[in-house]
Amino acid sequence: MTARTFAQALVVFRKELKDWSRDRRSIISAVIGTLFGPLFIAFMFNTMASRQRQVEEVKIPIVGIEYAPALVDWLRQQSGVEIVEGPADPAEAVRTRAEDVVVVIPKDFVKKFNASKPAVVRLVADSSSQTTRPKLQRVRGILQRYNAEIGSLRLMARGVSPVVANPLGVEDVEVSSSQQRAAQILSFIPLFIMMAAFMGAMQIATDSTAGERERGSLEALLVNPAPRAAIATGKWLAGTATSMGSVLISGGLLLVIFQSIPLQDLGFRFRLGTPHLLGTLATVLPLCTFIVAVQMYMATFAKSFKEAQSYLSLLMIVQMLPGFLATMYPVTSKSWMYFVPWVGQQVMLTDVLGGKPPTVWMFLVSAFLIVALAAVAVRGTTGLLQREKIIFGR
Amino acid sequence: MIAVENLHKRFGDVHAVDGVSFTAPDGKVTGLLGPNGAGKTTTLRMLYTLMRPDEGRIVVDEVDAVADPEGARKRLGVLPDQSGLYPRLTAREHIHYFGELQGISGRDLATRTADLLKMLDMTDIADRRSAGYSHGERTKTALARAIVHNPGNVLLDEPTNGLDVMSTRAVRDIIRRLKAEGHTVLFSSHVMQEVSALCDTIVVIARGKIVASGTPDDLRSLTGHQNLEDAFVALTGLEVVER
Structure with missing residues (x-):
C-alpha cells in the first residue's frame, strides 16, 4: 500500500468515524453492547452477596418471647441472630410476605420443657417462596442446635453419654454452590467481551457497506480516484476503532467491578486484577480486526442495512458458539487449538482468566495470524467493490 | 476531451450498448439524448469506469480509461445515476x-x-x-x-431529472459556466428541451445504438422536422438513420 493510498484510507477512516459519532442508533447499540456484560456481572454478584448476607444475618420474629425466656436468651447469644417481637397474626404476615419465617412459642412451652417432654416450637413459613428456603433452613438449624445441646445436657444429668443418642454421624460435604456460580460467572466474561467487540463493530461495518449501497452513495464514492483498497481499508480501520473502543471500555468496567466487590467476603478464592485485564485485551484487541473485516465482507453483499443486520445476527450466533460450548463442555486446551483462529482466542481467554496466561510468544503468534486473516477478508471486500453487481445492484 | 469508439456492453442476452462511438470535445456541451432504457446510463457508467466495456475504447484526455481507470477518474467529475x-x-x-x-x-x-x-x-x-x-x-x-x-471533463447523468425550475436553472448555469471555462461537458437526458437549450452537439441513442448526432440544426435538417421534438421521435422511433 502506497503512502497516497494510505492517506486516502485515513480520509475514509475519519469520515466514517464522524458519521458514526453522529448516529444515535449506532451510539445506543455500542453502549448496550459495551455495558451489558459489566452490568450483568455486577448484578449477579450483587444478588449473590445480598443472598449470602440474608442467610448469615437472620432476623427472627418470635411470637411468645415471654413463654421461653431461656431459649430466647440462648438465641440472642448466637452470632448473626437478631430477635424481634413477632407479628400478631403470623400466618397472615407470612402469606403477605411481610415476614419469611416466624417462630411461634406456645403458652405451655415451659411446662412441657420442664417435664422433659417435647416442647413444641412452630415455624411458620411459606416454603414455596425461593427466598424463604435458605432462611428457614438457617432458623431450623439454629433450633436443632439448641435441641441437641439441651438433649446432651439431659442425658449427662442422667449419667448417660450423649454419644449414645447419636447412632449416626452425618456429615455434610459442601460442594460449594456459590463457588460454582462464581466460576460460571467468570466463564461468561469471554462471551461478554466478544459481544462488546462484535456490537462495537457492527454499525460501521453495516452502515459503510450495505448502508452505502442502500443510500445510493457508493457509486459516487467509487468514482473518486481512490483505489478500492483505500476505501475498504479506511472503513475497516474505522470499524476496528469502534470495536476496540468498546472492548477497552467493557474490559475496564469489568476490572473496576471486580476490584470493588469484596470477593473474599463472598467466599470466593479467585481475584481478577490488572494482569487478567491486560491478558484479555492482548487476546481480544487483535481479534477485533478480524471481527470487523468479516462483518464488512458479509455486509457488502447486502443491498440494505436491514439485510445486512440479518446476516450479521446469524454471524453473531456462529461466533458465540465456541464460547457457549466451552461453558457447557469445558475442554482442556490442546496446543493445536491456539492456532485455530477464533477458537484460539477463546482458549487463550479461558487460560488468562484461569490465571494461567500463555507465553508472550503465543500472544504474538496468535495476534499475527488473526490480523493476517483480517487482511485477507479486507482484500475480499476490496474485490467485492470491483464487482458491477455490487456497485449497481440495488 | 472524451472519445468513445465502438463501445459494447451485454447483460446476458441484452445488448445494452451496441457499438457506440462519439467524441465530446473541450469547451463544448455534448448531450446524450435517448428514451428510457436506450443505454445512456450504461454508456456513462463505462465512461466513468465503474463498468467495464465488453469491447471498445474510451479515451479521456489521452488516458485510456479501460487500461487505467484510476487515471481517467482523476480527469473526470461525475454526477452518477445514483448520487x-x-x-x-x-x-x-x-x-x-x-x-x-x-x-x-x-x-x-x-x-x-x-x-x-x-x-x-x-x-x-x-x-x-x-x-x-x-x-x-x-x-x-x-x-x-x-x-x-x-476536473477537465464533467459527466452528468440526467442532472435535472425531477428538479424544480429554480434548481434546473442553477444546474444549467453551472453547465454553461463549465463550458465557458473550457471544460468538456457530457450529459444525458431524455428531455428534448433540456438538450436543445444547452448542447452544442446532440448524440441520439436508441436501443443501444447511436441513431444520429450533430448540432440541433443538423438533426432538424436530417429528419425534415422543424420541431426538435418531432425530430427526436422520428429518430428514436425509426430504424438507424443514415448520416
Whole structure:
C-alpha cells in the first residue's frame, strides 16, 4: 500500500468515524453492547452477596418471647441472630410476605420443657417462596442446635453419654454452590467481551457497506480516484476503532467491578486484577480486526442495512458458539487449538482468566495470524467493490 | 476531451450498448439524448469506469480509461445515476470528503469549497445536515462534490431529472459556466428541451445504438422536422438513420 493510498484510507477512516459519532442508533447499540456484560456481572454478584448476607444475618420474629425466656436468651447469644417481637397474626404476615419465617412459642412451652417432654416450637413459613428456603433452613438449624445441646445436657444429668443418642454421624460435604456460580460467572466474561467487540463493530461495518449501497452513495464514492483498497481499508480501520473502543471500555468496567466487590467476603478464592485485564485485551484487541473485516465482507453483499443486520445476527450466533460450548463442555486446551483462529482466542481467554496466561510468544503468534486473516477478508471486500453487481445492484 | 469508439456492453442476452462511438470535445456541451432504457446510463457508467466495456475504447484526455481507470477518474467529475448523500454530513463536509479523496487539502480545499457553495447558491444550507434537504439541494450538493477537484471533463447523468425550475436553472448555469471555462461537458437526458437549450452537439441513442448526432440544426435538417421534438421521435422511433 502506497503512502497516497494510505492517506486516502485515513480520509475514509475519519469520515466514517464522524458519521458514526453522529448516529444515535449506532451510539445506543455500542453502549448496550459495551455495558451489558459489566452490568450483568455486577448484578449477579450483587444478588449473590445480598443472598449470602440474608442467610448469615437472620432476623427472627418470635411470637411468645415471654413463654421461653431461656431459649430466647440462648438465641440472642448466637452470632448473626437478631430477635424481634413477632407479628400478631403470623400466618397472615407470612402469606403477605411481610415476614419469611416466624417462630411461634406456645403458652405451655415451659411446662412441657420442664417435664422433659417435647416442647413444641412452630415455624411458620411459606416454603414455596425461593427466598424463604435458605432462611428457614438457617432458623431450623439454629433450633436443632439448641435441641441437641439441651438433649446432651439431659442425658449427662442422667449419667448417660450423649454419644449414645447419636447412632449416626452425618456429615455434610459442601460442594460449594456459590463457588460454582462464581466460576460460571467468570466463564461468561469471554462471551461478554466478544459481544462488546462484535456490537462495537457492527454499525460501521453495516452502515459503510450495505448502508452505502442502500443510500445510493457508493457509486459516487467509487468514482473518486481512490483505489478500492483505500476505501475498504479506511472503513475497516474505522470499524476496528469502534470495536476496540468498546472492548477497552467493557474490559475496564469489568476490572473496576471486580476490584470493588469484596470477593473474599463472598467466599470466593479467585481475584481478577490488572494482569487478567491486560491478558484479555492482548487476546481480544487483535481479534477485533478480524471481527470487523468479516462483518464488512458479509455486509457488502447486502443491498440494505436491514439485510445486512440479518446476516450479521446469524454471524453473531456462529461466533458465540465456541464460547457457549466451552461453558457447557469445558475442554482442556490442546496446543493445536491456539492456532485455530477464533477458537484460539477463546482458549487463550479461558487460560488468562484461569490465571494461567500463555507465553508472550503465543500472544504474538496468535495476534499475527488473526490480523493476517483480517487482511485477507479486507482484500475480499476490496474485490467485492470491483464487482458491477455490487456497485449497481440495488 | 472524451472519445468513445465502438463501445459494447451485454447483460446476458441484452445488448445494452451496441457499438457506440462519439467524441465530446473541450469547451463544448455534448448531450446524450435517448428514451428510457436506450443505454445512456450504461454508456456513462463505462465512461466513468465503474463498468467495464465488453469491447471498445474510451479515451479521456489521452488516458485510456479501460487500461487505467484510476487515471481517467482523476480527469473526470461525475454526477452518477445514483448520487445519494450521507444524511448525517453537511454539504460542506460532503465537498470536503470528496476533495480530500481527490488529494486536495487545507486552504485550497476551503477556498474551493467556499467558491462552489457560492456558485451553486447554497451557502445557507452549507452547514446543515443533508437529511432534510430538498431534491434540488441534494442534487446541488452531489454536483458540488463531483467537481470539487475542477476536473477537465464533467459527466452528468440526467442532472435535472425531477428538479424544480429554480434548481434546473442553477444546474444549467453551472453547465454553461463549465463550458465557458473550457471544460468538456457530457450529459444525458431524455428531455428534448433540456438538450436543445444547452448542447452544442446532440448524440441520439436508441436501443443501444447511436441513431444520429450533430448540432440541433443538423438533426432538424436530417429528419425534415422543424420541431426538435418531432425530430427526436422520428429518430428514436425509426430504424438507424443514415448520416
